[in-house]
Amino acid sequence: DTGVSQDPRHKITKRGQNVTFRCDPISEHNRLYWYRQTLGQGPEFLTYFQNEAQLEKSRLLSDRFSAERPKGSFSTLEIQRTEQGDSAMYLCASSPLTGQGVLNYGYTFGSGTRLTVV
Amino acid sequence: GEDVEQSLFLSVREGDSSVINCTYTDSSSTYLYWYKQEPGAGLQLLTYIFSNMDMKQDQRLTVLLNKKDKHLSLRIADTQTGDSAIYFCAESVTNAGKSTFGDGTTLTVKP
Numbered sequence: 001d002t003g004v005s006q007d008p009r010h011k012i013t014k015r016g017q018n019v020t021f022r023c024d025p026i027s028e029h030n031r032l033y034w035y036r037q038t039l040g041q042g043p044e045f046l047t048y049f050q051n052e053a054q055l056e057k058s059r060l061l062s063d064r065f066s067a068e069r070p071k072g073s074f075s076t077l078e079i080q081r082t083e084q085g086d087s088a089m090y091l092c093a094s095s096p097l098t099g100q101g102v103l104n105y106g107y108t109f110g111s112g113t114r115l116t117v118v
Numbered sequence: 119g120e121d122v123e124q125s126l127f128l129s130v131r132e133g134d135s136s137v138i139n140c141t142y143t144d145s146s147s148t149y150l151y152w153y154k155q156e157p158g159a160g161l162q163l164l165t166y167i168f169s170n171m172d173m174k175q176d177q178r179l180t181v182l183l184n185k186k187d188k189h190l191s192l193r194i195a196d197t198q199t200g201d202s203a204i205y206f207c208a209e210s211v212t213n214a215g216k217s218t219f220g221d222g223t224t225l226t227v228k229p
Contacts, residue, residue, distance in 0.1 A: 004160075033216075042122070042206050042219030043161065056216060091160055105213050106151045109160035 004110035012116045020078045021113045025094030035091040082117045089114050120144040122220035129226045136194040138223045140207030147209035152192045155204045202227045
């Protein structure tokens with residue numbers, strides 16, 4: 001088990017361009033989460049999936065943001081028409097559901113994708 | 119809405135105990151977590167506690183929960199330089215659901 005993988009690690013883009021990030025969760029984890037973290041702050045919830053179903057999306061999330069998890073495995077997060085305010089670290093995490101025979105709670109995070117919009 | 123507050127900085131000497139404090143507002147919080155983040159890395163889950171517990175101990179880590187005051191603390195015994203990092207408190211209402219994080223406490227351990 002290689003943990004949660006995110007790609008790319010860094011992305012620099014020009015304002016107005018579209019970007020897409022990928023997350024590969026721990027294979028036996030049903031739930032997958034996207035968070036955004038800016039400097040000096042804690043992670044801010046964006047959205048999460050249980051298998052392929054998107055269960056919740058933050059009200060703060062602009063309609064320029066969309067996430068998918070088509071086969072219930074990896075997930076992508078797309079930001080359209082990027083703005084400088086989108087510059088942040090985008091964190092993916094996964095977790096098992098209760099009853100999957102694990103005693104741990106909480107998330108396993110990936111190392112994040114750092115987005116810089118210039 | 120939910121809110122989680124932490125003090126921003128803590129500095130201790132190597133070998134001393136560190137105590138990091140957190141308060142939260144959501145009385146429905148059932149699961150409370152401590153995560154550690156080192157520079158350039160994602161967050162690592164350290165420990166968690168259920169709201170029906172007062173204390174949990176895990177090696178050098180002790181978590182205390184005062185549910186009445188909605189106050190959570192993390193004590194690190196015999197703090198080492200490798201413990202220098204940002205520590206985040208988080209809460210969630212359900213297991214494996216959305217979590218709300220504080221802004222983190224930067225712990226500096228001086229030799």
